[in-house]
Amino acid sequence: MAILKVESLRKNYGSLTAVDGISFSVQPGExxxxxxxxxxxxxxxxxxxxxxxxxxxxxxxxxxxxIDKGLREIKRRIGICQQEDSLDxxxxxxxxLVGYARYFAIxxxxxxxxxxxxxxxxxxxxxxxxxxxxxxxxxxxxxxxxRALVNQPELLILDEPTTGLDPQSRQLLWEKLAELKKNGLxxxxxxxxxxxxxxxxxxxxIIDHGRILVEGKPAALxxxxxxHTVLEIxxxxxxxRDFLAQEKCRVEDLGSRLLVYLDHGDELFLKLTxxxxxxxxxxxxxxLEDLFLKLTGRELxx
Amino acid sequence: MIWPNPAQISGRSxxxxxxxxxxxxxxxxxxxxxxxxxxxxxxxxxxxxLAVMVGELEYGGxxxxxxxFIAPALVSVAIMHNAFFETTYNSFVRMYYxxxxxxxxxTPLNLEEIILGEMLWAATxxxxxxxxxxxxxxxxxxxxxxGSLLLIPLALLGGLFFAALGMICTALVRGIEMFNxxxxxxxxxxxxxSGTFFPLQNLPGWAQTLAQFLPLTHLVTLxxxxxxxxxxxxxxxxxxxxxxxxxxxxxxxxxxxxxxxVV
Numbered sequence: 380m381a382i383l384k385v386e387s388l389r390k391n392y393g394s395l396t397a398v399d400g401i402s403f404s405v406q407p408g409e410x411x412x413x414x415x416x417x418x419x420x421x422x423x424x425x426x427x428x429x430x431x432x433x434x435x436x437x438x439x440x441x442x443x444x445x446i447d448k449g450l451r452e453i454k455r456r457i458g459i460c461q462q463e464d465s466l467d468x469x470x471x472x473x474x475x476l477v478g479y480a481r482y483f484a485i486x487x488x489x490x491x492x493x494x495x496x497x498x499x500x501x502x503x504x505x506x507x508x509x510x511x512x513x514x515x516x517x518x519x520x521x522x523x524x525x526r527a528l529v530n531q532p533e534l535l536i537l538d539e540p541t542t543g544l545d546p547q548s549r550q551l552l553w554e555k556l557a558e559l560k561k562n563g564l565x566x567x568x569x570x571x572x573x574x575x576x577x578x579x580x581x582x583x584x585i586i587d588h589g590r591i592l593v594e595g596k597p598a599a600l601x602x603x604x605x606x607h608t609v610l611e612i613x614x615x616x617x618x619x620r621d622f623l624a625q626e627k628c629r630v631e632d633l634g635s636r637l638l639v640y641l642d643h644g645d646e647l648f649l650k651l652t653x654x655x656x657x658x659x660x661x662x663x664x665x666x667l668e669d670l671f672l673k674l675t676g677r678e679l680x681x
Numbered sequence: 682m683i684w685p686n687p688a689q690i691s692g693r694s695x696x697x698x699x700x701x702x703x704x705x706x707x708x709x710x711x712x713x714x715x716x717x718x719x720x721x722x723x724x725x726x727x728x729x730x731l732a733v734m735v736g737e738l739e740y741g742g743x744x745x746x747x748x749x750f751i752a753p754a755l756v757s758v759a760i761m762h763n764a765f766f767e768t769t770y771n772s773f774v775r776m777y778y779x780x781x782x783x784x785x786x787x788t789p790l791n792l793e794e795i796i797l798g799e800m801l802w803a804a805t806x807x808x809x810x811x812x813x814x815x816x817x818x819x820x821x822x823x824x825x826x827x828g829s830l831l832l833i834p835l836a837l838l839g840g841l842f843f844a845a846l847g848m849i850c851t852a853l854v855r856g857i858e859m860f861n862x863x864x865x866x867x868x869x870x871x872x873x874x875s876g877t878f879f880p881l882q883n884l885p886g887w888a889q890t891l892a893q894f895l896p897l898t899h900l901v902t903l904x905x906x907x908x909x910x911x912x913x914x915x916x917x918x919x920x921x922x923x924x925x926x927x928x929x930x931x932x933x934x935x936x937x938x939x940x941x942x943v944v
Binding site for chain 2: 392429430431432433450451454455459461463464465466467468469470478479481482483484526527530
């Protein structure tokens, strides 16, 4: 049975359609990614999942419970790490966890035990008595994540968990999330960091303008939609363009840069570098970012 | 706008109350200062400085000193201020800047319970302030007992009313600076013209009629009647006014906050 089932979900804000018929499901123990540029509708979807935002149409089932009938039970069993920090600035680090446990009717002794355990897991035990104001962005995120786990959720929902963090904090969070996943936690994650999705997600959807563009396993999707490797050429001249025109390959022309998508082998790269020019040519594996840009376009958003 | 259904509300509202209370407890020594000092300052300024010029005045057939006259009003004003400022500035900060409501909405609590919990807490602050002030004023010998004990449930009722009124403002303002409007057009005029510092009879007829619509007028009437043992049938009318208004405003405040937050 799917942990989460979303069917034909819709949300309009006036004339703007934020979510335009989205369907997907998340299986037990998997990490499922919602990818999309800013404004694609990711946060709106997340907010509809825990009843923060009412939906206009569609069905939502979590743990097999209909969200309209079992919202309280659902919220008791999920952990949500919202995009914006909503830690309680009036409380210490530890009291943020212990206090939050009260809303789940967890007895105080048990709440203190879990709080200490989570502080240890996220390497926050030395900051237990600090006020929220003195924490760095990375520490706040770790505490947000710890707080989302205080009710021992069966499904963890993360809305852009690493946006705005430095590489150290991001790596640490990824490690912790991977560990949680290994212990069998089901995770739903939104992000626009491809590295994050590649590292954590078993399956994902790419969303834009409130619709799903593609769904699948990250590596398979890249292989299928982009290819095996990408040849990047800086400052191409006419000779180079002519050379590529003769070869039968997929070229994306960005003006000052060419991207050539290759399905297999490096013959073309070897031929190009030996016969035309080697300078500014680079062969690299195709990645999720290539797929993402291909599907959602290169123009700036917002 | 959707009116709250009583079935939506559970004891979880008290968790929100508990959150605010535990933070209040951290600073209780500071929070206790205003209700303890304020009545002393007023009694000193008005009771000693002004009372000699005013002399005695008649209220409900009884002769009262000026200090006696204003003492219950001071408690009433504190009930109004404590609740109103809690659900305006403080609730707005929690809602808008601290995202406290967002965090709570990710737990089994619903918005209706959160808003009710906030209002119950604001009313509790009124009760704490009223109780402390009653102690101080009684020690100075201005209140009669046992009637003054009724100020405590009265503070709960009045506190809940002004908490709901404040929450309605919070649901309607665009930004925090807009609270100046209800304060200077509503709260300050009420503070001055609700029979607080002079009997309503001193006002022209039309203003007396107008004052009968102000909720603080009725809170002051009740507080004065109870604490000075000036009983009259008028008190029942004032009680009815506050009860009905509170029963209307509390669900209205919840409905308006839901309209504001849920999009």
